[in-house]
Amino acid sequence: MFIKAKQSRVFQDVVEQIQNAIISGKLEPGSKLPAERELKDMFNTSRGTLREALRVLEQKGLIEIKLGVSGGAIIKRIDAGIMIESLALLIRSGEVSLEHLAEFRIKTEGSIVELATQRATKKDIKELEKLFNRAKAYYEKNDWENFLLTDEKMHTYIGTITRNPVFQFVQKTIHDNIHLYYSEYLPMDRERTFENLTDFKKIIEAMKAGDERAAAEIIMDHVKRFNDKMLEKTRKKAKE
Amino acid sequence: MFIKAKQSRVFQDVVEQIQNAIISGKLEPGSKLPAERELKDMFNTSRGTLREALRVLEQKGLIEIKLGVSGGAIIKRIDAGIMIESLALLIRSGEVSLEHLAEFRIKTEGSIVELATQRATKKDIKELEKLFNRAKAYYEKNDWENFLLTDEKMHTYIGTITRNPVFQFVQKTIHDNIHLYYSEYLPMDRERTFENLTDFKKIIEAMKAGDERAAAEIIMDHVKRFNDKMLEKTRKKAKE
DNA sequence: GCCATATAATGGTTTAACCATTTATTCAGT
DNA sequence: ACTGAATAAATGGTTAAACCATTATATGGC
Numbered sequence: 001m002f003i004k005a006k007q008s009r010v011f012q013d014v015v016e017q018i019q020n021a022i023i024s025g026k027l028e029p030g031s032k033l034p035a036e037r038e039l040k041d042m043f044n045t046s047r048g049t050l051r052e053a054l055r056v057l058e059q060k061g062l063i064e065i066k067l068g069v070s071g072g073a074i075i076k077r078i079d080a081g082i083m084i085e086s087l088a089l090l091i092r093s094g095e096v097s098l099e100h101l102a103e104f105r106i107k108t109e110g111s112i113v114e115l116a117t118q119r120a121t122k123k124d125i126k127e128l129e130k131l132f133n134r135a136k137a138y139y140e141k142n143d144w145e146n147f148l149l150t151d152e153k154m155h156t157y158i159g160t161i162t163r164n165p166v167f168q169f170v171q172k173t174i175h176d177n178i179h180l181y182y183s184e185y186l187p188m189d190r191e192r193t194f195e196n197l198t199d200f201k202k203i204i205e206a207m208k209a210g211d212e213r214a215a216a217e218i219i220m221d222h223v224k225r226f227n228d229k230m231l232e233k234t235r236k237k238a239k240e
Numbered sequence: 241m242f243i244k245a246k247q248s249r250v251f252q253d254v255v256e257q258i259q260n261a262i263i264s265g266k267l268e269p270g271s272k273l274p275a276e277r278e279l280k281d282m283f284n285t286s287r288g289t290l291r292e293a294l295r296v297l298e299q300k301g302l303i304e305i306k307l308g309v310s311g312g313a314i315i316k317r318i319d320a321g322i323m324i325e326s327l328a329l330l331i332r333s334g335e336v337s338l339e340h341l342a343e344f345r346i347k348t349e350g351s352i353v354e355l356a357t358q359r360a361t362k363k364d365i366k367e368l369e370k371l372f373n374r375a376k377a378y379y380e381k382n383d384w385e386n387f388l389l390t391d392e393k394m395h396t397y398i399g400t401i402t403r404n405p406v407f408q409f410v411q412k413t414i415h416d417n418i419h420l421y422y423s424e425y426l427p428m429d430r431e432r433t434f435e436n437l438t439d440f441k442k443i444i445e446a447m448k449a450g451d452e453r454a455a456a457e458i459i460m461d462h463v464k465r466f467n468d469k470m471l472e473k474t475r476k477k478a479k480e
Numbered sequence: 481g482c483c484a485t486a487t488a489a490t491g492g493t494t495t496a497a498c499c500a501t502t503t504a505t506t507c508a509g510t
Numbered sequence: 511a512c513t514g515a516a517t518a519a520a521t522g523g524t525t526a527a528a529c530c531a532t533t534a535t536a537t538g539g540c
Contacts, residue, residue, distance in 0.1 A: 008531080009492070011295075023333045035521060046494045048288050051523085055251070055292045059299040060329070068502025069520040078335055086322050089300070093263045095318055096405050104406040107351035115343075165336050166344040248500080249523070275490060286525045291492085308533030309489040 014043050014053035022062055022075055029077040033063065036072075080172040087177050098181075098234070102227035105174060109155075109223055110216040112171060113203065116161035117212035124161045128204050131157060135200070139193055147193065152179050154200060182230065192229055196222070254283050254293035262302055262315055269317040273303065276312075320412040327417050338421075338474065342467035345414060349395075349463055350456040352411060353443065356401035357452035364401045368444050371397060375440070379433055387433065392419050394440060422470065432469055436462070 021027045033039060040050045054073055057063045061081045063073040090096040116124075131154045138147035152175045159171030199222040206215035261267045273279060280290045294313055297303045301321045303313040330336040356364075371394045378387035392415045399411030439462040446455035 011492090023329065025333075037521085048291075048495090049493060051288075052292060052295045052492095054522095055295045056299050059296050060325075062329075065522070066502090067500080067522055069518095070503060071501080071521050073522095078330060078333060082326050083323060085300075086326075089263065089302075090318060090405070090409070093265075093318060100404050100406050103355075103404055104410075107355075108348070111347035111351070115347075164340045164343055165330070166340050169330070170344075251523085277490085288526090289524060292523095294491095305491070306533090307491055307531080309487095310534055311490050311532080313491095 010045055011049050011052040011056065014045065014050060015056045017043075018053070018057055019060070019062060027075050029075050031075050033073040033075070080169045080176070083169060083173045084176045087173050088180060091177060091181060098227065098230060101174070101177075102223060102230075105223045105227075106220050108167075108170060108174070110220045112159055112162055112167050113207075113219045114212045114216045115164070115167065116158045117207045117210060117215045119163055120161050120207050124157075125204065125208055127157060128154065128207070132197075132200055132204060136197055139190075139197060142190075148179060148182075151196065152176075195225070250285055251289050251292040251296065254285065254290060255296045257283075258293070258297055259300070259302060267315050269315050271315050273313040273315070320409045320416070323409060323413040324416045327413050328420060331417060331421060338467065338470060341414070341417075342463060342470075345463045345467075346460050348407075348410060348414070350460045352399055352402055352407050353447075353459045354452045354456045355404070355407065356398045357447045357450060357455045359403055360401050360447050364397075365444065365448055368394065368397060368447070372437075372440055372444060376437055379430075379437060382430075388419060388422075391436065392416075432466075435465070 018027070018033070027033075034042065036047055036050055036054070040047045043050060054063065054065065057073070058065055059082075061078065062076060064076050065071070065073050087096070091098075091101070120128075131150055135147055135150040135154065138144075138150060155175045156168070156172050159168045162168065199218060202218050203215050203222075206212075206218060258267070258273070267273075274282065276287055276290055276294070280287045283290060294303065294305065297313070298305055299322075301318065302316060304316050305311070305313050327336070331338075331341070360368075371390055375387055375390040375394065378384075378390060395415045396408070396412050399408045402408065439458055442458050443455050443462075446452075446458060
């Protein structure tokens with residue numbers, strides 16, 4: 001019925017005022033807040049309290065703070081940063097296991113690829129093919145780090161094709177974490193990586209043909225296999 | 241290749257130390273950090289800097305701060321709080337529209353119900369039926385507020401049945417926001433609410449029968465219709 | 481035993497000063 | 511003129527000490 005009454009924390013009030021200004025578009029991404037010593041006067045508070053408010057806004061991903069002369073708090077465009085960090089926390093604390101994540105990926109990426117197939121333009125397909133060729137080149141050069149990065153970009157680009165920011169955020173959140181987590185576990189594995197590339201080739205073909213079910217099935221199977229291999233490796237690693 | 245070098249912010253170091261202690265399980269949920277005046281000595285910093293660190297940890301959802309004697313920073317169990325807030329931000333800023341959210345819901349809740357059907361125990365079904373009956377009672381009493389709350393609980397409980405925390409977090413994040421957003425738009429609508437109840441009855445029946453595809457189809461259709469009605473209403477509202 | 485009151489621990493806020501980083505300016509050397 | 515090193519100044523980061531506000535607990539009168 002009722003919600004907890006507003007706490008009498010000055011910095012919370014400052015946070016809300018600035019946050020509302022950002023959300024409502026009165027403060028645009030890229031623009032800069034006044035200096036701390038000016039802001040503190042505008043809000044009629046102390047610098048310490050104002051800084052606590054800035055800390056919260058920074059953590060929320062709404063501002064970015066730069067040092068030095070002509071530094072200050074810059075309004076950021078909202079991105080997946082906080083969500084990525086949240087998922088990282090859940091994984092690192094053991095709350096979410098790799099199996100949990102894989103199960104979610106299978107379902108979600110299936111949906112994403114399905115939607116992407118329905119909505120892909122010729123330009124999208126071309127972009128995917130460009131990324132694919134780049135990944136292949138890295139593979140042939142045995143450049144593991146860049147291969148992984150490009151692989152991640154292919155996944156997130158498929159998210160982009162859905163034209164739905166929710167899927168885009170989810171896809172970025174998952175793959176940033178996978179990259180974070182797996183790059184320490186995975187040594188370069190030519191066989192597995194080649195399989196990976198082959199899967200992608202097939203997905204692009206299915207998308208070209210407009211066969212959304214086929215595309216979805218391939219990626220779901222891809223994630224399943226990827227995860228099985230991963231579990232095998234991490235278990236081996238744990239034994240050592 | 242390289243990542244940005246560590247910034248020389250004292251409070252960041254404090255945040256990391258405490259966060260690591262929490263993640264690694266050295267600090268358990270429910271336990272309390274020492275008082276600010278003690279902590280500042282332990283970290284050999286000033287109270288202001290320490291408080292900035294606490295502000296960040298609080299915003300991350302890792303601690304909760306209580307006032308008064310025997311107050312202080314209490315370690316929180318990680319929940320969906322930050323994600324809920326993030327999605328709220330995206331919606332309020334217009335980055336994510338209701339159509340975007342509905343599209344995501346259709347796919348995701350379809351998957352969730354599918355999984356839940358595979359994994360539901362008899363106890364789960366019983367719990368769902370209990371919630372259903374409670375919702376029905378509120379419906380008959382025209383208690384809109386409590387009906388909505390119970391409806392939300394049914395959705396999140398289905399998330400629980402998946403036994404996968406990722407789906408649980410996602411489901412909670414979505415429905416908390418729907419509740420937040422729609423309760424201001426929706427007047428009690430007996431016809432629509434009855435339809436809602438009927439859908440749920442059907443879902444429970446399908447789950448009982450172990451028919452995962454049927455259950456998934458019902459909820460996907462349910463979300464679709466719910467969203468269509470909602471769009472109609474919000475557009476009407478916008479015209480006024 | 482119960483209720484009002486006082487006490488003290490704890491977070492919240494303020495002030496004023498100084499430190500560290502970074503950009504812009506100045507100026508010497510060529 | 512140009513270059514590059516020294517300098518200045520704006521801005522965030524940190525410290526210290528004091529005081530205010532809230533609340534659990536202890537005290538004491540009945």
